[in-house]
Amino acid sequence: MTTAAGGAEQGSSALAELRRPIAPMTRLGVLLGGIGALTTLAPFVGIAELGRTLLAPGPLDATRVAWTAVVIAVGTVLGWSCTGAALWITHLADGRMQAELRRRLVRKLGEVGLGWYSETNSGRVRKAAQDDVDDLHHLIAHHDVELAGAVVLPLGGLAYLLWVDWRLALLALATLPIYFVAYGFMMRGFADKMREMDSGFARVSAAIAEFVHGIAVVKSFGQTGRAHAGYRRAVDEFGERYAGWVRPVLRLEALTSMALSVPVIALVGVAGGTWFVQRGWVTPIDVLAEVLVAVVLPSTLLTLNQGFTAQRKAVAAAERLSGLLSAPALPVAAEPRSPQGNLVEFDGVEFGYAADEPVLRGVDLTCRPGTVTALVGPSGAGKSTLAKLLPRFYDVTGGAIRLGGVDVREIAPAELYRHVGFVLQDVQLLHGTVADNLRLGRPAATERELVAAAEATRIHERITRLPRGYESVIGEDAVLSGGEAQRVSIARALLADTPVLVLDEATAYADPESEAEIQEALSAVARGRTVLVIAHRLSTITDVDRIVVVDRGRVAEQGTHAELLAADGRYARMWAEHESTTDSTAGAPDGGGAAR
């Protein structure tokens, strides 16, 4: 189990690793930021010194006045320039780091196996590219420079006051203990409270998700009030706890804000300073210097606080990013080989998602070019898994899969995908035009080829009915049904023209018309290729070259429809069951042999 401390440690070292290449630039930025902050003291100190010169008894020392004015002006300009230069350098450093980070992420995304792209991992990539890189930006481009200023500015101011009179330095810090005591009190048990708040918030989120997801069901059963109740309870509970914690904290915060406000600090400075003057310790001008310096100090505390928050967020972001960057890459052969032909052989294939739970146990199967092989079997038998191993979504844990006589692990990924195309259960259409989606596998496809593929897969006519035809944008003016989206993805596979095709759940959309059209689409794709299709409705695959019954990760039976019926085994039982359900479903489609 990873403890919070362990996680933070990992995050810190991940952050240090990400920052290493830009460390010299960051150091320069911090140095310039520090100088910039120090020089912003020049006007305050200068004004006090100017006052001292102007109010000094005897004739006015004009040269000293002029010099002080020059120092104030130069200090101000230098301060701005240094801070500006520092931020410019740190933004440059951040830009470089982000570019490198994005390059590494893109490289990594190209290296991981397709099976890695689960929903969680896709969410992680989205978060990394959007939020995490942004969190690092705040730390690297802003907070380092601001933090340098927040440290240097009060130290410089206090050093000056110490030089004038040490008692003035103490006076400038007089209200700080109130802040620290109150802050310590506010932060007592902070981690526990935050954890409590987080879990309370998670309960509210879960209640919202539950409510929104189930809203249709809840409404249709007329239980809206009851469904609300869970949500309301979670929110009330969260609200009460939050208020119970925050109310006393807010009172304290008001007190600390007052202790650090400019009028209070100025008042304390003037009152204390007047007493110092009476005692003959300092001059009134010294008190002016103290007030000017003391009012600048609190702002640095705020920056320090924000800096720590930014650091915490960046550490967490770096941990997530480095986790992503260390995702296991799909091994690539040092000397790739080219497949000789399109014969597909599964040879004693073993595979499991988890080490101790085998999903496939020694599958032997040969798919010849120009034939259609259908995988059938109960849900969870391992059909999809078997099909996904061919395009290397995952690598086998035992045995081998060969394409054209070469182990798929020895074929360069780009070459493998030129040979093996796939249409999967969850159809993925990208945000872009229908034409862009169709051209994904062959960007150079001509308009005629595009239309030919769409016609063959029975989707052309539907596309022409879209507001902008092939130029309609998916999700905007091209809103397609599941079956239609699937036909677009089959057309895409047809256009990509890979000699081997894996079609998973091609018949998932079971409305009769859509299914018949999908089957026609598949017939077009199947011609002359090596096709492996996962079928759910037995009626659609009766004419295929070979039917393979998969059960609990093994090939239970294989042969043609007629052979398997004659064998009177598992397939025959499945067929009988299928026939009885089709008989009882009046008008159910039973096209037959469409996958050819």
Ligand code: ATP
């Ligand atoms: P169905 O017909 O319902 O799609 P299937 O025969 O295609 O089933 P698979 O999807 O290959 O079966 O699943 C085989 C087993 O592997 C199941 O127990 C499933 O829970 C498990 N499984 C599938 N995908 C994953 C995954 N990404 N991670 C972990 N386990 C998985």
